[in-house]
Amino acid sequence: MSIPTEASVRDEVRAWLVENWSPELGLAEWRRRLIESGWGCPSWPTAWFGRGLPPALAAAAEDEMRLAGAVGVAQFGVRMLVAATLLEHGTDEQKRRLLPRLLTGEDTWCQLFSEPGSGSDLAGVSTRAAEDAEGWTVTGQKVWTTSAQHAHYGILLARTDWDLPKHRGLSFFVLPMHQAGVEVRPLRQMNGYSSFNEVFISGAHIGREGLVGKLGEGWKVALTTLAHERRLADSMRNWGRLQLGAGRIYEELKTEHAAVMEPYKWYAQRAGRADLLIERAQRSGRIEDAVVRQDIARALMIERASEWTAARARGARANGQPPGPEGSLGKLAASNVARAAARAHASISGAESMLAGEDGPEQGLIAEILVSVPACSIAGGTDEIQRNIIAERVLGLPREPGGDAEMPFRDVRRNSSGSR
Amino acid sequence: MQFAFTEEQHQYRDIVARFCREQSPSTRVRAQMASEAGFDRELWKQLCGDLGMSGVHVPEALGGHGYGAVELGIASEEMGRVNFCGPYFSSCVLASYALLNGATPRQQAEWLPQLCSGAVIASLALAETGGSWHPGTVTATAVERDGHWRIDGIKSYVLDGHVADLFIVAARRPGSQGLEGLSLFAVPATARGLSAHPLKTIDTTRRLSRVEFNGVQASLLGEAETAAAGLLRTLDQATIALASEMVGGAQALLDSTVAYAKLRVQFGRVIGSFQAIKHRLADLLLELEFARSAAYRACELAAEDPLPLREAAAMAKALASDAFMLAAREAVQLHGGIGFTWEHDTHLYFKRAQGSSVLLGSAAEHRDRYVLSLAARAAGDRL
Numbered sequence: 001m002s003i004p005t006e007a008s009v010r011d012e013v014r015a016w017l018v019e020n021w022s023p024e025l026g027l028a029e030w031r032r033r034l035i036e037s038g039w040g041c042p043s044w045p046t047a048w049f050g051r052g053l054p055p056a057l058a059a060a061a062e063d064e065m066r067l068a069g070a071v072g073v074a075q076f077g078v079r080m081l082v083a084a085t086l087l088e089h090g091t092d093e094q095k096r097r098l099l100p101r102l103l104t105g106e107d108t109w110c111q112l113f114s115e116p117g118s119g120s121d122l123a124g125v126s127t128r129a130a131e132d133a134e135g136w137t138v139t140g141q142k143v144w145t146t147s148a149q150h151a152h153y154g155i156l157l158a159r160t161d162w163d164l165p166k167h168r169g170l171s172f173f174v175l176p177m178h179q180a181g182v183e184v185r186p187l188r189q190m191n192g193y194s195s196f197n198e199v200f201i202s203g204a205h206i207g208r209e210g211l212v213g214k215l216g217e218g219w220k221v222a223l224t225t226l227a228h229e230r231r232l233a234d235s236m237r238n239w240g241r242l243q244l245g246a247g248r249i250y251e252e253l254k255t256e257h258a259a260v261m262e263p264y265k266w267y268a269q270r271a272g273r274a275d276l277l278i279e280r281a282q283r284s285g286r287i288e289d290a291v292v293r294q295d296i297a298r299a300l301m302i303e304r305a306s307e308w309t310a311a312r313a314r315g316a317r318a319n320g321q322p323p324g325p326e327g328s329l330g331k332l333a334a335s336n337v338a339r340a341a342a343r344a345h346a347s348i349s350g351a352e353s354m355l356a357g358e359d360g361p362e363q364g365l366i367a368e369i370l371v372s373v374p375a376c377s378i379a380g381g382t383d384e385i386q387r388n389i390i391a392e393r394v395l396g397l398p399r400e401p402g403g404d405a406e407m408p409f410r411d412v413r414r415n416s417s418g419s420r
Numbered sequence: 421m422q423f424a425f426t427e428e429q430h431q432y433r434d435i436v437a438r439f440c441r442e443q444s445p446s447t448r449v450r451a452q453m454a455s456e457a458g459f460d461r462e463l464w465k466q467l468c469g470d471l472g473m474s475g476v477h478v479p480e481a482l483g484g485h486g487y488g489a490v491e492l493g494i495a496s497e498e499m500g501r502v503n504f505c506g507p508y509f510s511s512c513v514l515a516s517y518a519l520l521n522g523a524t525p526r527q528q529a530e531w532l533p534q535l536c537s538g539a540v541i542a543s544l545a546l547a548e549t550g551g552s553w554h555p556g557t558v559t560a561t562a563v564e565r566d567g568h569w570r571i572d573g574i575k576s577y578v579l580d581g582h583v584a585d586l587f588i589v590a591a592r593r594p595g596s597q598g599l600e601g602l603s604l605f606a607v608p609a610t611a612r613g614l615s616a617h618p619l620k621t622i623d624t625t626r627r628l629s630r631v632e633f634n635g636v637q638a639s640l641l642g643e644a645e646t647a648a649a650g651l652l653r654t655l656d657q658a659t660i661a662l663a664s665e666m667v668g669g670a671q672a673l674l675d676s677t678v679a680y681a682k683l684r685v686q687f688g689r690v691i692g693s694f695q696a697i698k699h700r701l702a703d704l705l706l707e708l709e710f711a712r713s714a715a716y717r718a719c720e721l722a723a724e725d726p727l728p729l730r731e732a733a734a735m736a737k738a739l740a741s742d743a744f745m746l747a748a749r750e751a752v753q754l755h756g757g758i759g760f761t762w763e764h765d766t767h768l769y770f771k772r773a774q775g776s777s778v779l780l781g782s783a784a785e786h787r788d789r790y791v792l793s794l795a796a797r798a799a800g801d802r803l
Contacts, residue, residue: 278791278798287795290788297787300794301735305710308423308717315424326713329706336706384695390705391698395678398693 004053006060013039013064021070023247027256030249031073031104039065040073040103048087048095049103069245071253074105076260077147081228082109082155089172089213089221097209098153098174105256110151112142112175112199113222117415120385122157122226123166123219124404126414127201129158129173135207136160138175141200144379146263148184148197151177156206157222160215162410169409170218174210181205191371195263229380269365270372271334272341274303277348280362286348295347299340306333325394332386335377342373422720425490432491436498439471444502446765452505453624453768457583459506467506468538474512475536478520483533489657489722493664493715500668503768505625507541509665510579514658515542518588521650521657522604523641531586531606543584545575545607545631546651553780555590555651556598560633562591562605569640571605571633577779581629582618585609589638590651599648605638612636623775625768653726656733659780660718663736666776667712670740670747673769674704677751684756697754704743704750711736711743727793734790741776741783748773 002008020033034040035049043058044050053061065072079102086095101107118124127140138158148154154175161169175182181204186194213221242257244250277296281287287296306329313326346353349361356367377383391397404412425433443463452459468474477492478484485491492513499508516535519528519542534540547553548560560573571591578587586608593601607614613636619628642650678701681692691697718732748770752759759766777783 278794282795282798287791293791294784294787297738297791301714301739301787301790302710304735305714305739308713309709311423312713312716315422319424321424325705326709329709332702332706333710384699387699387702388695390702391692395698395701395705397678397681397698397701398690400693400695400698401689 004057006057009042009053009057009060010064013061014068017064017068017070021068023069023245023249025249027071027249027252028104028106030071032100034070034073035100035103044087049099066243069243071249073103074256076257078109078111078155079103081111081225082153084228085155085172085221085225086212088224091209093209094174094212101152107152108147108150110145110148110154110177110197110199111225112145112148112154112156112201113225114142114144116141116143116198120382122222123170124409124412124414125157125159125170127156127158129156129160129171129206131160135205135210136173138173138181138201138204138206141198143187143196143198145184145197145199146195147260148177148199149186150259153177154199155212155225157218159409160218163408164216165406166404166409166412167219168216170222171215172212172218172221173206174212175201175204175206176210179204190374191266191269191368193263193266195266266368266372269369270338270375272299272303272338272373272376273345273365273369274299274337274341276362277341277344280345281348284348286350292344292347295340295344299337299344302333302340303337306330306337309333325390328390328394331381332383332390335383335386338373338376342370345369423717425494429490429494432487433494433498435471436473436495437501439467439473440498440502440504444499444504446503446768449503449505449625449768458580458624458627459583464506464538467508468536472536474508474538475516475532476512478516478532478536482528483536488719489660490716490719492661493719496661496664497668497671497715500665500772501672503625503669503672503772507543507580507583509626509658509662510543510584511535511541513661514544514579514654515586515588517654517657518544518604518651519641521654522588522647523606527606527641540585541580541583542586542588543578543580544654545578545581545587545589546655547575547577549574549576549630551577553655555602555648555655558590558592558602560589560591561594562603562638563594564640564644569603569605569638571607571636571638574630574632576619576628576630578616578629578631580627581616581631582627584616587614587631588641589633590647591633591638593645596645599652601645602647602651603644604641604647604651606641607633607636607638611638621775623771625772626775626779649726653729655780656726656729657722659733659737659786660715660722662776662780663711663715663718663733663740666740666744666773667708667715669769669772669776670708670711670744673744673747673751673766673773674701674708676766677701677704677747677754680755691754700750700754704747707739707743707746711739714739727797731790731793734786734793737780738783738786738790741778741786744773745777 016037038051039061041049042051042053042061043055046052083102086098113122115125117126129136129138154177156173156175157170159169160171181202183200185198187196187198188194277299281296286292309326310330345366349366352361353366357364360367392399472485473495475484476487476495477489480486519531535542550557560571562569562571571589586606589605589607590602613634615632617630619630621628681697682690684691714736718736721728721732751766752770755766758764
């Protein structure tokens, strides 16, 4: 067999699509074909639903799919980070059993990591998985779980040994969500939306086949998931762009997409909507106020500087230069931009910024910005954790000595259970 | 390539950085600070001669190196890093740009090679006692009689006015207002009726003078009463170079403070391991990188049309002013008592930051310019 080139890959995909693609197929049926062919995940290993192609060739294959209007495998939500974790740490049986229905979208997944007592300090989770004859019995509480209400499976970080230090007593599981002992309750946020859930686990069962990686090596497995979580945050920006055509499959895709996007509909407001500032200030006449102009400038300047800082990181990468500090600042930068934009919106609106809904400026959009922005500096790693990372990895400052890293977890001081 | 330096530009930075590090250690900066001239003529000769840093952005035909604003930004940043003393910003940046943007080709050919060689130190006399660099605020007057121009007025905040050989002076037709009626003139420092008075400055690495003109004979540069656009462009381009210099100074402060935080032990651990310190330094790094991105991008845009140029310059200066001042405050604070001593170098940068933060306009003024320009463009787009 000859070595694939971009031209040969494109030819092969086109030929395969002529034989197989039709917008009148059912979504799951089409995706099953796609997964069998390996063109659904062309960069994955050939043994596991892929083609083993390097990134550039995989991108060419995906490009041909796009040109043909063909629908891809399901990749919304936490699916792709579950998949990456299973590919790296799962058994063959797990990959065979779990990955196909994950890729068709028939199974949905959620991530059971954070707990009320364990947020930034994720390795301090205290959900208990007690071994028994058939597997494990799980008891504990998880939180901030997007899409848990309709998920079939959850990836679960739980403690299996209380006598070891915190990082070493953890194991990583796949928890079947549809069972007695798993109760999902929506959590209402300060902005009124319910994008997340609390998951109460009391005596839920996991069979032997549910352990991912070795017993006690759950932290290592979780790190793989977390590494892909950052990439997920980047790719989320593309989720909003849906390529639709005419046919049964697109109708099903639209329904799937609407369900997936439901928890994220306020995310644009969370980022502060700096894009609206100038236009709003002009329309309201507040642009005449020099104090308002200062607030607008502060927001727009750091928004643009933040974009340019990201562009510098990309430019350095493209030139084959090592990334400087500019690559690690994005998350903290985004928090600063969101806060400055919210402040400028309030400054433009003045007294009106007390009003919400149809009484508020922009039919309530500004109120939604003001009460959504605080999420920005918490979700996906708080500003404080980001500052630690920047100080340690970029500036080379030493870690804060932790008091709990070496002692048995049973003796570590913790939040009292159930408290938040 | 945008947002990234070429291999050549990296090499240029290495050369300039090495020169600055080797020839301008803080001992030498302190000696220059204490001197009457405020700079070392030998060092100045080196900079203008072998290195040709003086004309980095000036076309080769006019005695320069023929590089662009990006290389000028690199040179400025590296000089800022060591608090370089000398009339670089006054003569090579402000005055050179004023000539490039406002003088006739013949006048450029007369003056720029001398500025590039260092034989003549020039300075732009624009701001007055009101402390604004906006050309519209100029009150000095210029009157032509019998083919001779004469200038009356008082200029202030004139950079290196105590050592300048040549002043580039902005003055207006009596009775004109705003950006109308402005002309640019060349006046030798020896002209009759001209007197320069050095001002006491917080930052003694950058000197300022008040320069009085009493019926001083002057040579018109460019065409009469058309100087405004060239002056605005000059200010924007010089603002970008100044912002680059400030980024270099802020980086030097961050570096020294981080190094100190890794060494200084209190309560049995280095202070850099306390989150109270780490978080402040992380925030400082973020502000500095914002300022750096703005300055680098502005250098790339320095040849652009007036509005994008003005916005890029305003943003670069506002962010650099805030970042440099934050770096200066944090450097003093995190060094503790030693940071407040004369012996420690932090105060050299603190004073440079204090001065630079308002030179060519404060951060607040530049924020205002920025938004007004964006708003004007948005309104234009909607028409």
